[in-house]
Amino acid sequence: MILGLSVRHYKSYNNVNYIPITNQVVNRMSMFVGNNGVGKSSILEALDTFFNGGYWNKTKNEKQDQTFICPLFLVRRTAVEELLNLSSEDKEALDCISSFLFNLEESSNKEFKEFVRIRNAMNISREEYYLIIIGITFKDRNKAYFGSSFDNELKNKINELVPSYNTDRVLNFFRKLYTYIYIPVEAKTNDVLKLEASEMQKLMNKNILETIEKVLKEKKFSSKPKKAMTDLVTIINSTLNDFMDEINDHIQYIDPDYSYKVEDGYKKNLTASDLREHILRAYFSIRTLKKNGKEIFELSSGEQRVALIDIANAFIAKNENKKGMVLLAIDEPEASLHVSKCFSQFKRIEELSKQKNTQVLLTTHWYGAIPTLNNGTLNIIQSGSKAEISSFSLTNYLEKRRDFPDDVDLKSFFELVSTIISSIKSDxxxxxxxxxxxxxxxxxxxxxxxxxxxxxxxxxxxxxxxxxxxxxxxxxxxxxxxxxxxxxxxxxxxxxxxxxxxxxxxxxxxxxxxxxxxxxxxxxxxxxxxxxxxxxxxxxxIEDCLNPTLFYNALKTTIKNEESRELSEIFDKFGQNTDAITSRVKTEQSLLKPLSLEALDYKDQLLERMSDSHFKVKLANHYFKISEADKDYTPPLFQKVIEYFNT
Structure with missing residues (x-):
C-alpha cells in the first residue's frame, strides 16, 4: 500500500510536503476532506503523474530541478519477492532503503516528522515489510529519486553495499508492482467504462491479456524461404515490411528523394502488445455496457457514477488472483448523486477496499461518510501558508472526534441525518x-x-x-x-x-x-x-444475546485460526458451560467453564482480547458462517428488532 507521499512544487503543494495517506496496515481506504482549493485532488493527480505519466501540474514560477513526486510504500516482503524477479543485489538495495526509513528519527528531519509518528504508532514489523520511498523529478521522469531530503544519502548508502547498482530498477519494480487507476470528477463515466479503455484494461484479468500475446507469439507458422516455424507477429511484420519496400521502390522510381521511413529512435516493427491493443479495441468496442436495456450514457450522471463503482467492484472481486496491488483513486464519488444515494455509494466503496490487493483513495465533500465508514483513514486538509493534514482512523472515530475541526464534526452529522431523511422519503x-x-x-x-x-x-x-x-x-x-x-x-x-x-x-x-x-x-x-x-x-x-453453542464454536474458531498460540493455550483452559442459557462470558453464569482454578487467573487476558474491536469483527464473521447452518432459529433480541420494523 501507499503509506504517504512526499511532494514538492506540485500545484498547491509548494516546497517540500509530506502527505499522510493511511495510518494503519489494515486500513486500505483513505479519504481526503477539506475546502475547495486545499489540494485534495492534487494528491490523486500527483500519483497519476508518477504511475501513469499524467500531466505534471508544476507550481508556477518554481524551479524545475527542485520539483519531485515521491510515494512512500509499505509492502510485504513476500509479495515483492514472489511477484518480481529480484536478484540478491536488488534485495540488498531494498533492505538498505527500508532500514534507513525504519531507523529515521523524528528529530532528524522536520518534513518527515509526521511520517515517523505514524510509523511508530503503526508498530510495523521490519522483518515482514519493506518500507520504501521512491520517486521521480520533473526533469527526468524515468530516473529514480529519493526526495531532496534523502536522495544523495540513500544513493551513497546503496552504492557502498552494492557498487554500481542502478537504482532505476527500484523505480521500475514499484511501477510494475502497482496498477494505478485514477478517475477525476470531470471524467466521462461512459468513456471510462468502455472495456477497451485504459482504466478497464488495468482492472482486467492479466491472464486474458497474456493469452492474446501468447497466441501472437506462439510459433505455429512456417516462413516461406526457410520453412522454419515462426510466430504470427513475425509473419505480419515480414509481410508489411515487404509491402513497404515495394511502395518505396515505386515512389522512388518517380523521384529517388521520396520514401516512407521510420524516424530514428522509433521502433520499426509491430510488437505483440501493439497488436493486442488493437485486438482489444476492435473486439470490445462493439460491446457496450447497458443497464435495463439502456446505454450507460443514457442514464443520469448520478446513475453513471454508481455504475462506475459497481463495475469496478465486479472486476476486482472477479480478479482475486491479480498480481500486484490495484490502487483505485476516485475524485468525489458523490458527484451528481442525490443526497439520499450517498450513503450506499460510500458503503460500496468501503466494500471495494476490502477486496484482496486493493487500496482505495478518494476525495469528498460529503462529510456524512465520516461516521458511517468503519474502516479506513480520514485525512482532513486545512489551508494556510502550508497545507496542514491531520489523520484519523475511522475505526476509533468516536474517540478522536474531539480533535476534529468544528465544521467537520458538525457537517458529518448534519449531512448524514439529511441523507437518512431523504432516503426515507424517496426510497x-x-x-x-x-x-x-x-x-x-x-x-x-x-x-x-x-x-x-x-x-x-x-x-x-x-x-x-x-x-x-x-x-x-x-x-x-x-x-x-x-x-x-x-x-x-x-x-x-x-x-x-x-x-x-x-x-x-x-x-x-x-x-x-x-x-x-x-x-x-x-x-x-x-x-x-x-x-x-x-x-x-x-x-x-450484543455478544451476550446470541445462540450460546454457536457463539462458543465461533469463539473457538476465531481464537484457534486467527489468534496467537498463547491466547489459544489460554482458551484451552476453559470448556463450554452447557448449562448456560445465554452467550455471556463475563458473569458468574459464564458460557466459559474454567477447567481448573488456574484458568481463573487467565480469564482477564481472554476477556481483554475479546473486547478488541478487530477481534469482535473477526468473531462476528465466524459466527455468521457457522450460524448459516441453522436458518430457522432467531435469537429473541433480533425477533424484537424484526417485530419493531414489521408492525
Missing part, C-alpha cells in the same frame, strides 16, 4: 442505527433478510448512535405530525454499558417512527429498554 427505506461493524454482521444475519428495504448503519460507538437520534428527533417531531414521515421506521440501538448513557429527548407520539433503546439481557429475557436512569440495569453487549 421508503427503514434504518437500523447501531454501534459497530460486529453489531452490523449479527443484525445482517438475523434481521436483514426479514425486513424489506432495511439499511443497517454502524456509526462507531454508543455516543454517535445517541447523537444521530437527537439530530433526527427535531425533524421527526415536526414532520410526523404533518404526516410526511408517518410511515418511516428508524431504530437506534445501543449496548447497556457499565456507565449508563441517556438522552432527554423523548416523545411517545413518534416512538413508532423513531425510537432509541438499549439492549438488556437477563437470564430470563431480552428487552429493549428506554434510555432512562434507574431501575434494573444489567450491562449487556
Amino acid at each position: 421508503n427505506t427503514k434504518w437500523l442505527i447501531i454501534e459497530g461493524s460486529d453489531d452490523a454482521l449479527y443484525h445482517k444475519r438475523y434481521v436483514g433478510h426479514k425486513v424489506e428495504d432495511l439499511v443497517i448503519l454502524p456509526v462507531g460507538g454508543c455516543g454517535n448512535v445517541i447523537k444521530i437520534y437527537e439530530y433526527l428527533f427535531a425533524p421527526f417531531n415536526e414532520k410526523v405530525e404533518k404526516g410526511i414521515l408517518r410511515n418511516s421506521k428508524v431504530l437506534c440501538l445501543i449496548d447497556s454499558d457499565v456507565s449508563q448513557r441517556t438522552t432527554q429527548l423523548y416523545s411517545p407520539q413518534i416512538e413508532n417512527q423513531l425510537k432509541i433503546c438499549r439492549i438488556q439481557n437477563s437470564n430470563t429475557e431480552v428487552t429493549l429498554n428506554k434510555l432512562t436512569v434507574g431501575g434494573d440495569y444489567i450491562p449487556t453487549e
Whole structure:
C-alpha cells in the first residue's frame, strides 16, 4: 500500500510536503476532506503523474530541478519477492532503503516528522515489510529519486553495499508492482467504462491479456524461404515490411528523394502488445455496457457514477488472483448523486477496499461518510501558508472526534441525518442505527433478510448512535405530525454499558417512527429498554444475546485460526458451560467453564482480547458462517428488532 507521499512544487503543494495517506496496515481506504482549493485532488493527480505519466501540474514560477513526486510504500516482503524477479543485489538495495526509513528519527528531519509518528504508532514489523520511498523529478521522469531530503544519502548508502547498482530498477519494480487507476470528477463515466479503455484494461484479468500475446507469439507458422516455424507477429511484420519496400521502390522510381521511413529512435516493427491493443479495441468496442436495456450514457450522471463503482467492484472481486496491488483513486464519488444515494455509494466503496490487493483513495465533500465508514483513514486538509493534514482512523472515530475541526464534526452529522431523511422519503427505506461493524454482521444475519428495504448503519460507538437520534428527533417531531414521515421506521440501538448513557429527548407520539433503546439481557429475557436512569440495569453487549453453542464454536474458531498460540493455550483452559442459557462470558453464569482454578487467573487476558474491536469483527464473521447452518432459529433480541420494523 501507499503509506504517504512526499511532494514538492506540485500545484498547491509548494516546497517540500509530506502527505499522510493511511495510518494503519489494515486500513486500505483513505479519504481526503477539506475546502475547495486545499489540494485534495492534487494528491490523486500527483500519483497519476508518477504511475501513469499524467500531466505534471508544476507550481508556477518554481524551479524545475527542485520539483519531485515521491510515494512512500509499505509492502510485504513476500509479495515483492514472489511477484518480481529480484536478484540478491536488488534485495540488498531494498533492505538498505527500508532500514534507513525504519531507523529515521523524528528529530532528524522536520518534513518527515509526521511520517515517523505514524510509523511508530503503526508498530510495523521490519522483518515482514519493506518500507520504501521512491520517486521521480520533473526533469527526468524515468530516473529514480529519493526526495531532496534523502536522495544523495540513500544513493551513497546503496552504492557502498552494492557498487554500481542502478537504482532505476527500484523505480521500475514499484511501477510494475502497482496498477494505478485514477478517475477525476470531470471524467466521462461512459468513456471510462468502455472495456477497451485504459482504466478497464488495468482492472482486467492479466491472464486474458497474456493469452492474446501468447497466441501472437506462439510459433505455429512456417516462413516461406526457410520453412522454419515462426510466430504470427513475425509473419505480419515480414509481410508489411515487404509491402513497404515495394511502395518505396515505386515512389522512388518517380523521384529517388521520396520514401516512407521510420524516424530514428522509433521502433520499426509491430510488437505483440501493439497488436493486442488493437485486438482489444476492435473486439470490445462493439460491446457496450447497458443497464435495463439502456446505454450507460443514457442514464443520469448520478446513475453513471454508481455504475462506475459497481463495475469496478465486479472486476476486482472477479480478479482475486491479480498480481500486484490495484490502487483505485476516485475524485468525489458523490458527484451528481442525490443526497439520499450517498450513503450506499460510500458503503460500496468501503466494500471495494476490502477486496484482496486493493487500496482505495478518494476525495469528498460529503462529510456524512465520516461516521458511517468503519474502516479506513480520514485525512482532513486545512489551508494556510502550508497545507496542514491531520489523520484519523475511522475505526476509533468516536474517540478522536474531539480533535476534529468544528465544521467537520458538525457537517458529518448534519449531512448524514439529511441523507437518512431523504432516503426515507424517496426510497421508503427503514434504518437500523447501531454501534459497530460486529453489531452490523449479527443484525445482517438475523434481521436483514426479514425486513424489506432495511439499511443497517454502524456509526462507531454508543455516543454517535445517541447523537444521530437527537439530530433526527427535531425533524421527526415536526414532520410526523404533518404526516410526511408517518410511515418511516428508524431504530437506534445501543449496548447497556457499565456507565449508563441517556438522552432527554423523548416523545411517545413518534416512538413508532423513531425510537432509541438499549439492549438488556437477563437470564430470563431480552428487552429493549428506554434510555432512562434507574431501575434494573444489567450491562449487556450484543455478544451476550446470541445462540450460546454457536457463539462458543465461533469463539473457538476465531481464537484457534486467527489468534496467537498463547491466547489459544489460554482458551484451552476453559470448556463450554452447557448449562448456560445465554452467550455471556463475563458473569458468574459464564458460557466459559474454567477447567481448573488456574484458568481463573487467565480469564482477564481472554476477556481483554475479546473486547478488541478487530477481534469482535473477526468473531462476528465466524459466527455468521457457522450460524448459516441453522436458518430457522432467531435469537429473541433480533425477533424484537424484526417485530419493531414489521408492525
